[in-house]
Amino acid sequence: MEAKPFTFRSANGTTPLTLSSNFILPKDRRPLLSEVLTSASIPIIDMSEQEQSSGDDGRAHGEPSPLVQKISQACEEFGFFQIINHGVPRDLCRKMMTAVAQFFQLPPEERAQLFSEDPTKPVKILNYNLKIEGQEKVSMWSESFSHPWDPVDDFAHLLPTNPPLYKEVVGEYAKEIGALVSRLLRLLSRGLGLEEDCLQKRVGERPRLRAQANMYPPCPDPEQTLGLAVHTDLNALTVLLQSEGVSGLQVIKDGKWVAVDPVPNAFVINLGDQIQVLSNGRYKSVHHRAVTNKKMERMSLAMFYGPNKDTIIGPIEDLVDEEHPPLYRSYHFAQYLDEFFKQMGTRRMVKEVFELRHQGLCGS
Numbered sequence: 001m002e003a004k005p006f007t008f009r010s011a012n013g014t015t016p017l018t019l020s021s022n023f024i025l026p027k028d029r030r031p032l033l034s035e036v037l038t039s040a041s042i043p044i045i046d047m048s049e050q051e052q053s054s055g056d057d058g059r060a061h062g063e064p065s066p067l068v069q070k071i072s073q074a075c076e077e078f079g080f081f082q083i084i085n086h087g088v089p090r091d092l093c094r095k096m097m098t099a100v101a102q103f104f105q106l107p108p109e110e111r112a113q114l115f116s117e118d119p120t121k122p123v124k125i126l127n128y129n130l131k132i133e134g135q136e137k138v139s140m141w142s143e144s145f146s147h148p149w150d151p152v153d154d155f156a157h158l159l160p161t162n163p164p165l166y167k168e169v170v171g172e173y174a175k176e177i178g179a180l181v182s183r184l185l186r187l188l189s190r191g192l193g194l195e196e197d198c199l200q201k202r203v204g205e206r207p208r209l210r211a212q213a214n215m216y217p218p219c220p221d222p223e224q225t226l227g228l229a230v231h232t233d234l235n236a237l238t239v240l241l242q243s244e245g246v247s248g249l250q251v252i253k254d255g256k257w258v259a260v261d262p263v264p265n266a267f268v269i270n271l272g273d274q275i276q277v278l279s280n281g282r283y284k285s286v287h288h289r290a291v292t293n294k295k296m297e298r299m300s301l302a303m304f305y306g307p308n309k310d311t312i313i314g315p316i317e318d319l320v321d322e323e324h325p326p327l328y329r330s331y332h333f334a335q336y337l338d339e340f341f342k343q344m345g346t347r348r349m350v351k352e353v354f355e356l357r358h359q360g361l362c363g364s
């Protein structure tokens with residue numbers, strides 16, 4: 001396949017002064033940046049708090065700890081939160097971000113070799129786009145590098161050897177993120193009143209683990225385009241590291257866009273569609289997008305954790321009763337993925353395809 005040029009950079013590496021037409025969104029799809037709320041924010045949760053009720057702190061044994069309660073509330077109300085004091089060494093996160101930056105500084109010809117539009121290719125650079133009825137696809141103002149992240153021995157040989165730092169650091173980083181995801185899934189399980197290993201078991205023993213490094217170059221006109229189109233994540237849980245000091249991620253809260261400004265040494269955690277289905281709608285997979293800015297390059301690294309194709313996903317039985325009828329039918333994750341790829345490039349409504357309608361609940 002012919003490699004695609006990265007058109008948001010001119011030959012001399014600088015950003016052009018005007019957007020070429022393939023990046024310009026129709027008026028009704030533009031980000032309306034002046035309407036983004038700056039007063040609201042998603043919860044910031046300190047993970048150094050005690051997880052387990054010790055019984056000597058006045059709480060009954062087994063009662064959810066304040067940490068579980070805070071996370072649970074964030075999952076119900078926002079589907080997004082940031083965590084601090086999460087235990088992943090700050091130095092490692094810095095090194096990982098430096099490696100991501102070095103990767104995107106590789107010469108365009110070298111990056112172009114990794115470019116692919118084949119969804120089955122395990123390691124690739126992609127440029128997302130949006131299908132718009134009656135017109136050409138609109139390219140997003142970003143470049144994304146996608147690859148598997150665990151177990152390290154199975155994927156390390158697939159990674160490019162350049163920059164060397166990337167390969168060096170990502171294995172160690174993946175191990176830390178794996179442990180963090182397990183801890184988060186335990187906390188989420190408790191929040192739902194389930195056995196603490198429940199969610200991780202449901203997602204399955206051989207999870208689908210994809211990493212996606214995103215790079216958003218400075219953009220001449222942030223009002224007319226997007227870095228990443230509005231979407232929900234297809235997986236179960238995402239751990240996102242974003243470059244310090246540059247804002248761009250936004251989430252929907254009560255119909256309004258809220259900026260997720262970077263907090264030093266924090267991760268952004270968000271729930272994907274599979275947790276919404278498993279929790280029978282209690283925990284939310286929320287629409288989000290990335291916007292661009294005129295001055296600063298922004299990068300992020302998303303670590304996606306989700307089921308593999310053979311895993312059956314559906315509302316967990318303990319969360320279903322007369323008052324809470326199942327909102328979704330069960331499916332193999334492969335079926336979800338088929339639907340996902342069918343809807344690729346549109347404002348996806350994938351989990352909605354698996355919704356069950358109940359008498360009396362219609363329209364709610």
Ligand code: OGA
Nearest residue numbers: 212214248249290300302
């Ligand atoms: C994603 C995503 C947001 C960001 O990769 O799915 O939502 O801030 N990224 O880069």
Ligand code: NI
Nearest residue numbers: 231232233288
């Ligand atoms: Ni996302």
